[in-house]
Each structure stands twice: as C-alpha cells, then as structure tokens.
Amino acid sequence: MANRQDVRGKRLLVLGGNTICKEMREYADCYGVTLITAGNDPHALAHCYSDEQHYFDVADRDLLLSFVKDKHIDGILSFTGETLLGKTIQTIVDTGLPYHYSQKRWDTLMDKVRFKEAAMRHGISVLRPLTITDAALLLAHGKKVVVKPTRAGGSFGITVCDKVSMLDTAISTAHRWSSDGSYFIERFLEGEYFQFEIWCSHGKRYMAYTKDRVNYPAEPGCARQPYCDIYPSTRANIYNKVFFEPICSLFDEIGLTDGSVQFQGIIEDGMPYIMDVAYRVSGGMDFKVPHRNKGVDLVAGQMDYALTGEWLEDLSPLAEGFDKCYLTLSPGICNGKIAKIENVEKIKALPYVYDYFQYYEEGEESNNLGNFLQVFCRIFIEGTSREDLSAKAAEVMSLLKITDESGQNMLLKSPVL
Numbered sequence: 001m002a003n004r005q006d007v008r009g010k011r012l013l014v015l016g017g018n019t020i021c022k023e024m025r026e027y028a029d030c031y032g033v034t035l036i037t038a039g040n041d042p043h044a045l046a047h048c049y050s051d052e053q054h055y056f057d058v059a060d061r062d063l064l065l066s067f068v069k070d071k072h073i074d075g076i077l078s079f080t081g082e083t084l085l086g087k088t089i090q091t092i093v094d095t096g097l098p099y100h101y102s103q104k105r106w107d108t109l110m111d112k113v114r115f116k117e118a119a120m121r122h123g124i125s126v127l128r129p130l131t132i133t134d135a136a137l138l139l140a141h142g143k144k145v146v147v148k149p150t151r152a153g154g155s156f157g158i159t160v161c162d163k164v165s166m167l168d169t170a171i172s173t174a175h176r177w178s179s180d181g182s183y184f185i186e187r188f189l190e191g192e193y194f195q196f197e198i199w200c201s202h203g204k205r206y207m208a209y210t211k212d213r214v215n216y217p218a219e220p221g222c223a224r225q226p227y228c229d230i231y232p233s234t235r236a237n238i239y240n241k242v243f244f245e246p247i248c249s250l251f252d253e254i255g256l257t258d259g260s261v262q263f264q265g266i267i268e269d270g271m272p273y274i275m276d277v278a279y280r281v282s283g284g285m286d287f288k289v290p291h292r293n294k295g296v297d298l299v300a301g302q303m304d305y306a307l308t309g310e311w312l313e314d315l316s317p318l319a320e321g322f323d324k325c326y327l328t329l330s331p332g333i334c335n336g337k338i339a340k341i342e343n344v345e346k347i348k349a350l351p352y353v354y355d356y357f358q359y360y361e362e363g364e365e366s367n368n369l370g371n372f373l374q375v376f377c378r379i380f381i382e383g384t385s386r387e388d389l390s391a392k393a394a395e396v397m398s399l400l401k402i403t404d405e406s407g408q409n410m411l412l413k414s415p416v417l
Contacts, residue, residue, distance in 0.1 A: 011036060098307070105255065109254075146160050150182035196263055208260070214227045219370035222371065
C-alpha cells in the first residue's frame, strides 16, 4: 500500500490546471514534489505556480512522449479542457505511467451520443437524439430544439432553435466546435437545473455533492449561463435514489474505479434527465465544497494516483451529508474592455467568503456574453441556510464594481435567489 511519503522527490507533469493552481502548489510544497507545466500558452496561469515551465504542443504525440522520457517524468495529470484532454489520453496511457483515464471510458462518457446509448442500457433517464425531420416537425409545432456538438464542453457550440430556418446555421456551429465534427439534435427541456458528482476510489463510489443553480436569462440562441450554484440541492435524496445505482452499474461496465464524474441535468414536469457529463475535474471548481465541508481533497487524490498508481485520499466522509450550506457566485459581465475593478479585497476579507478565483483583470476585454466565459470570477460562500446564503450573496454583489472605459457598469443584473 502506497502512502504520500512515496511521492517525495518525484516529478509531476501537469497539462492545464489553471483553475487548481493553488491546490496543486500546496500539495507539491507539502510532499516535496517538483511541479512541471507544459503547453502552448506561455501566459497560462498554471505556469506561475510550477517549478518548471515548458512550451510546446502537448497534443503532439511524439513531442509529449519524448518530453516525458527526456525530463524523467514520474506522473502526468491533465486538467485541460475536454478537447485537449481527449487528444492526450491515449498518449499518456502509452507512457506506461499511472493514469486513471482510459480511451474507452473517455469515449463512453464524453461522446454525448455514445453516453446516451450507454445510459439507456442502464436505465439512466436521457433524451433520445432527434433526426432533422423530427426536429423540424417539433419546431413547426412551436417547440424548441437544441443542436449540440457531440464532443465539446463549456456550452460552446450549442444553439437553441425556435425556427426551422435556424437549423442549418446551428448545425454548422456545432460541427465547428465538436472535436470530431459530429453533432446531434434533441428536444429543448424547460425546467430546473441540477448537478451532482460521483467520486470513486478503489471501486467504492460516493455522491460527493448535489447542487441547484440560478441562471441568468438566456441570450438569444444561447444556453442559459450560471449566476450561482447552491449546495446541497433541495432534491439531493431524489438524485441519490434515481441515479446512483444505475450510474454505478455503468461504471462497472466500463471499469471506472477511481476518479470523478460530473452529471448535469434538467427536471421537466417532475422527471429528471441527465443532459451532460464531464469526466474530468470541474472547471467550476465544485471540488472546493466537499473539501471545505468534509476535508476531502479531490485534487490531492488525483495527484496521488498520478505519482503512485493508487488513490490515497479517503473518500468515506462523503457518505454523510453536509452540515452547512454553500453558494458559489459566478458574476457575469457584458462584452467590452474592463477599465476598473473595485472592492475585491473587501470581498475576500468577508468572514464567510472562503475562496475567490478571478478570470479577468483590468485592461482585458471580454466578448463572451452568452457562453461560459462570461463569468468574471467565482466567489465561494459558506452559510447556515439558503436564506443566510441569499443575504450574503446580496452583500457581496453590492460590493463588487466592474466598469468599462466609459464608466458604465459591466456586471449583468443579478437574478433573484
């Protein structure tokens, strides 16, 4: 049985990792690991936290294999977006280093059509893809459909259509964003959003968290984007009852014993449907909530596995529910150039704000209204009830000020909690 002292002196290569910089650095400092980052972008945030920085195309199989050998790499972790992660999985497996991903598991979970097929075999409620003819018929009867890339994440390439005339452009958009050019169409669900993650260690699985979401109103033709996430969900018991066992059955089929998988869905007319899956660490940093409440560190668990081949982090505290409530604010901004940001330090100093992560700085420009990149920052709040969280979120948003070059407010109007 390995332990964390076995990682001392080892060299860990991280691909991506911009949203887990602090956690990676803390682990490396605590256990004497040399942290190495690599990628095309010399300005990537992760490079500021690593001991060594290297700049090359990590999707190039030959370059990555040579680098791993020449630099005496002991373990590899990929915390990149879905497109690059998918391109590097087989290469990393072929290094012979410990890696809890496999191409089969990735293709089953991250190809949205293949996931639907697998989900239906195990009794997991999903929507069947529509033919273009069926989609046109629904649109002709006043219903909406959504066109999605088969392989993409972060709501990119998704178009909500309410007219037949929108389909051609929507299909072209999805084709462009999908890593393999494929797309699918499904009925547009109207209802409440939910999300949960299942974390695994040595074949034991736990519902790590459940959450509800409050969204901004959708921009024309776009999916709704988050304003805040609230943990735990008011329907946590339902999701556990409806989804946990069928998903574990699917995990057994594909041999998934270690790691984490995120599931997103919509409840329509009382029926919960799984709409999307992320077989990777959440870009929204949901892992901070179980860490805060239960002391369970998902990032450390993944780093352990990469360096030892074993999952060392104890997930058993997740068997019990949270004893507090949590809210993650994701304030969205309009398109434009950011001239001034005010009161961030005051927000960080609030006793109930336990973490803060910012994506944009003064002088930077955002043209992402309507997609996931409209989020200016994430503010992590702890509370005793939903009412308490609502009051704290209102106080935070009253402090945050972001203006453009003409002095106009760039923050989107906060929805009612």
